[in-house]
Amino acid sequence: MIHQNHHDRVLDIMTRLSTWRASVLNTLLVVTSIAAGPMIVLVVLQAIRNPAQWPAVLIFLAIYLFIIGLAILRRLDFRLRAWGLLLLIYAAGALAFARGGLAGDGRIYLLALPLLTLILIGLRASLGMAIISLLTFAAFALTAHLGWMEEWLVRQDNSLLLMDWLIGGIAFLLTLAVLMAMQYRFSQFQVTIATENRRLYEESEKLRTFNENIVQNVEESILIENEAGRFTFANPKTVEIIGYTVEDLIGQHWTAIIAPEYMTEVEKETDKRSHGIASRYETVLLAQDGQRVPAIVSAHPLFDGDRFTGVLSVLTDITERKRAEEELREYRDHLEKLVEQRSAELVRANEQLEQEITEHEQAEKALRRRNRELALLNRASHALSSTLDLDQVLTTVLEEARRLLGVVACSIWLTDRETGELVCLQSIGPKSDIVRGWRLSPGEGLAGWVAHTGESLIVPNAQVNGRYFAGVDQETELGLRSIISVPLRVKNDVIGVLQATDTEPDRFTTADLTLLEPLAASAAIAIDNAGLVETLRQRTIELQARNEELDAFAHTVAHDLKNQLARIVGFAETLKLIHPELSGEELDRHLHTIAQSGRKMSSIISELLLLAVVRKLEEVDVKPLDMAGIVAEALQRLEHTIEEHQADIILPETWSSASGYGPWIEEVWVNYLSNALSYGGKPENGIPPHIELGFDEWANERIANGATSNSFVRFWVRDNGPGLTPEEQARLFTPLPQFGQMRVKGHGLGLSIVRRVVERLGGQVGVESEVGQGSLFFFTLPGVEPAR
Numbered sequence: 001m002i003h004q005n006h007h008d009r010v011l012d013i014m015t016r017l018s019t020w021r022a023s024v025l026n027t028l029l030v031v032t033s034i035a036a037g038p039m040i041v042l043v044v045l046q047a048i049r050n051p052a053q054w055p056a057v058l059i060f061l062a063i064y065l066f067i068i069g070l071a072i073l074r075r076l077d078f079r080l081r082a083w084g085l086l087l088l089i090y091a092a093g094a095l096a097f098a099r100g101g102l103a104g105d106g107r108i109y110l111l112a113l114p115l116l117t118l119i120l121i122g123l124r125a126s127l128g129m130a131i132i133s134l135l136t137f138a139a140f141a142l143t144a145h146l147g148w149m150e151e152w153l154v155r156q157d158n159s160l161l162l163m164d165w166l167i168g169g170i171a172f173l174l175t176l177a178v179l180m181a182m183q184y185r186f187s188q189f190q191v192t193i194a195t196e197n198r199r200l201y202e203e204s205e206k207l208r209t210f211n212e213n214i215v216q217n218v219e220e221s222i223l224i225e226n227e228a229g230r231f232t233f234a235n236p237k238t239v240e241i242i243g244y245t246v247e248d249l250i251g252q253h254w255t256a257i258i259a260p261e262y263m264t265e266v267e268k269e270t271d272k273r274s275h276g277i278a279s280r281y282e283t284v285l286l287a288q289d290g291q292r293v294p295a296i297v298s299a300h301p302l303f304d305g306d307r308f309t310g311v312l313s314v315l316t317d318i319t320e321r322k323r324a325e326e327e328l329r330e331y332r333d334h335l336e337k338l339v340e341q342r343s344a345e346l347v348r349a350n351e352q353l354e355q356e357i358t359e360h361e362q363a364e365k366a367l368r369r370r371n372r373e374l375a376l377l378n379r380a381s382h383a384l385s386s387t388l389d390l391d392q393v394l395t396t397v398l399e400e401a402r403r404l405l406g407v408v409a410c411s412i413w414l415t416d417r418e419t420g421e422l423v424c425l426q427s428i429g430p431k432s433d434i435v436r437g438w439r440l441s442p443g444e445g446l447a448g449w450v451a452h453t454g455e456s457l458i459v460p461n462a463q464v465n466g467r468y469f470a471g472v473d474q475e476t477e478l479g480l481r482s483i484i485s486v487p488l489r490v491k492n493d494v495i496g497v498l499q500a501t502d503t504e505p506d507r508f509t510t511a512d513l514t515l516l517e518p519l520a521a522s523a524a525i526a527i528d529n530a531g532l533v534e535t536l537r538q539r540t541i542e543l544q545a546r547n548e549e550l551d552a553f554a555h556t557v558a559h560d561l562k563n564q565l566a567r568i569v570g571f572a573e574t575l576k577l578i579h580p581e582l583s584g585e586e587l588d589r590h591l592h593t594i595a596q597s598g599r600k601m602s603s604i605i606s607e608l609l610l611l612a613v614v615r616k617l618e619e620v621d622v623k624p625l626d627m628a629g630i631v632a633e634a635l636q637r638l639e640h641t642i643e644e645h646q647a648d649i650i651l652p653e654t655w656s657s658a659s660g661y662g663p664w665i666e667e668v669w670v671n672y673l674s675n676a677l678s679y680g681g682k683p684e685n686g687i688p689p690h691i692e693l694g695f696d697e698w699a700n701e702r703i704a705n706g707a708t709s710n711s712f713v714r715f716w717v718r719d720n721g722p723g724l725t726p727e728e729q730a731r732l733f734t735p736l737p738q739f740g741q742m743r744v745k746g747h748g749l750g751l752s753i754v755r756r757v758v759e760r761l762g763g764q765v766g767v768e769s770e771v772g773q774g775s776l777f778f779f780t781l782p783g784v785e786p787a788r
């Protein structure tokens with residue numbers, strides 16, 4: 001194929017040379033036609049002035065018209081047009097010699113003639129033209145010597161001497177010799193090119209014949225496609241493989257011989273060719289009779305320079321190989337079946353023996369494991385039953401669980417019955433102090449799910465489990481993976497979760513679950529018992545505190561009632577003895593004292609009744625309060641006392657919304673206002689009590705779970721009394737015996753009941769005071785969000 005391409009290149013060179021010669025001829029004819037036009041005009045003008053020149057002018061005009069004809073008639077044979085141009089040039093040169101002699105331009109025509117002949121025709125014709133030019137020059141020299149030329153010459157300054165023509169002839173000869181030498185070198189170059197082209201053509205023919213013999217006799221199919229994918233060549237082996245004749249294949253597209261199921265794969269391989277990629281692949285060909293022929297295709301792209309021209313494909317029929325492979329596969333399958341049958345027999349025998357050994361080993365292993373588990377559970381049960389302290393029970397459970405499973409960490413989470421949250425009460429292992437005390441919302445995390453569903457859970461890798469509480473890794477940086485969680489169940493209630501964790505994935509099995517569940521059952525009973533004991537202890541402490549509180553209340557109440565009763569009895573006996581002697585004013589004063597002491601006793605009894613209600617009432621009907629109305633009721637109850645003390649009461653224009661129980665809050669206001677009326681002002685200086693009521697936001701209120709809230713309102717009563725020392729402030733709101741000036745006027749019982757009432761409503765009580773600056777008594781209540 002390569003030599004065929006070289007032969008084509010040789011022919012292409014000759015074609016290009018012929019095309020170049022035709023182009024040179026056309027250019028000479030056009031240029032000569034254009035350049036000779038002005039000359040013809042000049043010659044015609046001279047002939048008009050000198051009629052004797054008309055014969056020469058007519059000859060020139062005929063030559064000019066002939067040249068124009070050769071330029072126009074390009075369909076004539078090239079050699080005919082070339083020889084016509086050369087003869088016209090010769091005629092023009094001869095005519096120029098006849099008219100101009102040595103002074104004219106005839107020599108130029110005669111010198112140019114051999115060169116143009118070499119370019120347009122060839123070397124031999126060029127040598128002939130050179131001889132003709134030389135003989136023509138000699139002939140004109142002879143006619144000049146004989147005097148014939150004198151009548152032809154147009155210019156009279158021409159020399160007719162033989163010596164001058166001889167000198168001119170020598171110059172013409174030398175010039176012609178140089179040109180002929182150049183012509184000879186050019187002809188030698190052409191001969192060399194022609195010889196080399198002839199040799200290359202002969203060799204290419206030999207190689208083409210040799211290649212054709214190889215291609216025609218090779219044992220593989222050879223196909224050549226053009227850039228459009230259509231076949232342009234097929235060797236006889238192709239006809240033998242797929243049954244098509246060469247004539248049938250030429251012009252067909254490659255898709256005509258490819259099995260449909262392989263079409264997509266072959267298209268992908270074919271697309272590689274235009275990118276210069278060769279490949280080798282296996283496919284199935286469709287023969288003309290419909291048979292399927294497996295083949296290996298070796299495809300190579302063909303390029304002419306950078307232009308993709310087609311594909312050379314070599315197809316190898318592998319039908320026999322496929323048949324041999326199929327027979328070998330069938331024989332191998334047969335051998336494998338025989339081996340499998342024999343192996344199966346041996347395997348069954350070995351399996352039966354191994355099964356007997358395994359069953360015996362498993363029985364021994366299970367017995368040892370069960371004995372170890374029973375021993376550990378027995379020890380755990382003894383440890384759990386040896387104490388009723390909840391912390392000790394939790395620690396014991398975790399230590400036994402960690403010992404049973406050999407894990408990194410264990411923890412116990414118990415349900416807070418008030419909030420429903422899951423609280424980590426105890427944990428052992430790394431970073432246990434961080435985990436201990438954590439709270440999970442109901443159902444949150446893996447432990448929350450186990451507590452919610454009451455089902456045990458094994459997690460092979462917590463990092464990919466959606467229920468896993470990611471905060472554990474963020475806080476502890478342990479990177480926990482395996483987790484096993486077992487519910488702690490008492491009767492039908494789940495009280496918490498026992499959880500074991502490890503940093504290795506897929507750490508726990510059902511055997512670990514079977515081992516952990518009995519421990520969890522024993523632990524749940526022990527935790528419940530410890531909880532009952534702890535509850536009993538707390539109740540005992542609470543009852544003891546209440547008894548102490550009742551003793552203090554009883555002491556205070558007895559002391560206050562005794563004082564007021566003593567005043568009533570004393571003043572009554574005094575009136576009995578000396579009332580005839582008393583003036584009306586003195587009698588009114590004594591009766592007022594008796595009435596005041598009676599009201600005080602009634603107030604103490606009311607406070608005791610309120611305290612009894614507060615202690616016994618389980619649920620309080622809490623709702624938004626009309627604080628303006630409650631304060632008005634309290635002031636109305638104290639109207640007599642306010643008038644008696646001539647007190648100045650200042651109220652806010654509006655009241656903030658809060659929630660509580662109206663009757664109790666009215667008693668709080670009455671108590672605070674009574675104390676302000678009793679201790680406000682400076683009676684010795686004639687300054688009456690100045691009392692201001694108000695409210696503000698309370699930003700430091702603590703709610704049940706320890707978080708802060710800004711939704712509380714602080715209500716307060718400010719007086720202008722003598723104020724309290726820090727020691728006195730610390731002893732307020734307690735039922736202890738009164739002290740100092742307060743022993744006389746009685747603060748303790750009322751304020752302790754106020755504290756009880758406000759705390760039952762979720763608030764706090766307090767006092768702010770400085771000696772000599774008065775006091776501010778306050779209580780807080782949950783605020784009410786305004787309606788939107």
